[in-house]
Amino acid sequence: SMLDLVLERRKGLPILLSTVYVEVARRAGIAVAGVGLPGHFVVAHFGQTPPLLFDPFGGGILLEPSDPLPLRPSGPHETVLRMLNNLVGSYRRRADLTRAIRAAELRLELPVGEDAARTTFEAELRSLRARLN
Known part of the structure; x- marks a missing residue:
């Protein structure tokens, strides 16, 4: 990535x-x-x-669009957030906790529109840090 x-x-x-x-x-x-x-x-x-x-x-x-749902452009923050989500998942699957933590920390630096998403990201970061110790 x-x-x-x-x-x-x-x-x-x-x-x-x-x-x-x-x-x-x-x-x-x-x-x-x-x-x-x-x-x-x-x-x-x-x-x-x-x-x-x-x-x-x-x-x-x-x-050919197969889904009738309306398509919406992904802005820069959304795109980077999706990249970081991919990285967190990839590093987590490979048990590379140091890199997973760094990607999770970077994710929290982005403006996240929903409080629930931020809460989820914070909880995942705490979980990763706990696994490292």
Whole structure:
């Protein structure tokens, strides 16, 4: 989940590839945004209805929206929060508690809209720290 490695290797997790895709498009004057889907992260162009969905992880293929739920652009904080959630989970599964704690701490530095989410993040950080000791 390191953006520098994604740029170097030209492959990586969907959320990181989508972040690169969005930034390159922005610099080219093309309005696209990252969109968090359940279990996946893609890029959308909201200039028409329904929005055009692209999957950078799938080589940039155009996706057909299968879910009637409205799509919403993911802002920078939401995207970074999702990346940090991925890192906490990944490090936790690998029992790399030091890195899981660092990612969990960074997550609390972001503005989180809901008090319940912040409470959950704080509890998870306490749990990780307790496992380290």
